[in-house]
Amino acid sequence: MAVFTPVSLDDLTHWLTKFSLGKPLAIKGISSGIENSNFFLTTETGEFVLTIFEKLTFEQLPFYLGLMRHLAERDVLVPEPIADKRGEILHELHGKPASIVTRLEGASQLSPKPVHCAAVGAMLAKMHLAAQDFPIRQPNLRGFDWWRTTTPTVLPYMPPDAQHLLRAEIHAQEAFAESDTYRALARGPVHADLFRNNVMFDGERLTGFFDFYFAGCDTWLFDVAVTVNDWCIDLDSGALDLPRTRALLDAYHAVRPFTADERNAWQLMLQAGALRFWLSRLYDFYLPREAEMLTPHDPTHFERILRQRIDNPVPELF
Numbered sequence: 001m002a003v004f005t006p007v008s009l010d011d012l013t014h015w016l017t018k019f020s021l022g023k024p025l026a027i028k029g030i031s032s033g034i035e036n037s038n039f040f041l042t043t044e045t046g047e048f049v050l051t052i053f054e055k056l057t058f059e060q061l062p063f064y065l066g067l068m069r070h071l072a073e074r075d076v077l078v079p080e081p082i083a084d085k086r087g088e089i090l091h092e093l094h095g096k097p098a099s100i101v102t103r104l105e106g107a108s109q110l111s112p113k114p115v116h117c118a119a120v121g122a123m124l125a126k127m128h129l130a131a132q133d134f135p136i137r138q139p140n141l142r143g144f145d146w147w148r149t150t151t152p153t154v155l156p157y158m159p160p161d162a163q164h165l166l167r168a169e170i171h172a173q174e175a176f177a178e179s180d181t182y183r184a185l186a187r188g189p190v191h192a193d194l195f196r197n198n199v200m201f202d203g204e205r206l207t208g209f210f211d212f213y214f215a216g217c218d219t220w221l222f223d224v225a226v227t228v229n230d231w232c233i234d235l236d237s238g239a240l241d242l243p244r245t246r247a248l249l250d251a252y253h254a255v256r257p258f259t260a261d262e263r264n265a266w267q268l269m270l271q272a273g274a275l276r277f278w279l280s281r282l283y284d285f286y287l288p289r290e291a292e293m294l295t296p297h298d299p300t301h302f303e304r305i306l307r308q309r310i311d312n313p314v315p316e317l318f
């Protein structure tokens with residue numbers, strides 16, 4: 001389903017000579033994923049992932065690919081973009097932007113235990129620190145401004161109680177964004193979509209973060225909130241699971257200590273993390289893009305998470 005632009009071994013025979021990867025031996029389309037065409041590529045020198053970008057442009061991609069290279073060079077476990085013989089990491093195949101990155105070992109851990117959450121927390125903190133001096137600045141394109149423009153688009157489709165919740169939360173986030181506490185938060189490049197399906201594990205060993213295509217500059221705490229809202233919850237109720245939450249936060253804090261301002265911002269940031277994905281799922285649900293191939297994710301999952309965060313005290317950051 002998720003190969004929009006087919007690629008054959010024949011297509012690669014000539015194209016791959018601009019790299020130092022040897023001859024292509026096998027190529028296999030990856031069925032999961034809804035944004036890009038992805039392939040496992042085997043060459044004489046190793047295993048890689050070839051991506052043809054179906055929506056992202058030649059102008060947007062240097063941020064994502066450059067960030068991955070920057071992180072890989074600093075021992076953060078992420079796929080490393082492969083440069084061609086001229087040193088370029090952004091390529092063109094079948095008239096579209098394309099990349100080759102190293103293939104991570106392992107598989108997604110969809111039923112994480114505290115030990116997995118601790119590994120994610122520690123690597124996330126390491127990633128934030130390592131990305132600090134990355135020179136390209138691109139905003140989080142699904143950040144506050146996008147929430148404000150998307151809200152009036154989805155509101156007319158929503159039932160009254162959900163409308164009420166969305167309006168109230170946008171107001172709460174507007175006030176929060178104006179506060180001194182918010183302004184004091186540390187920021188830099190963040191992943192912004194670090195869900196269970198975007199991390200690889202080999203048993204209990206984390207082998208890498210991937211799918212950086214929602215990354216952008218935002219507060220580090222927003223990234224932590226997005227991650228906790230997926231890794232540390234009971235998926236049916238949206239409630240936080242204390243052992244997993246503690247494991248992730250403590251492991252993060254041990255690498256990059258949280259600040260007092262972050263502690264004060266934590267509750268509202270968890271709400272912001274839920275709001276962001278509630279809105280994108282509402283948008284995809286009520287205004288599906290033409291020729292969308294997959295069933296949209298359920299928006300009510302994040303409505304439940306948001307209500308949970310508002311109604312219940314959240315565990316302290318540290």
Ligand SMILES: Nc1ncnc2c1ncn2[C@@H]1O[C@H](COP(=O)(O)OP(=O)(O)OP(=O)(O)O)[C@@H](O)[C@H]1O
Pocket residue numbers: 030032033034035036037038049079101102103104105197210211213
């Ligand atoms: N570097 C990598 N190493 C190993 N597997 C990878 C790598 N990159 C992608 N994959 C595999 O390809 C699948 C799809 O990748 P990815 O999630 O990046 O796609 P996508 O098109 O951006 O989709 P979506 O945004 O819906 O997740 C992943 O679930 C994973 O199994």
Ligand SMILES: N[C@@H](CCO)C(=O)O
Pocket residue numbers: 193195277280281297
């Ligand atoms: N993680 C997003 C999908 C986009 O990567 C979601 O669950 O809504």
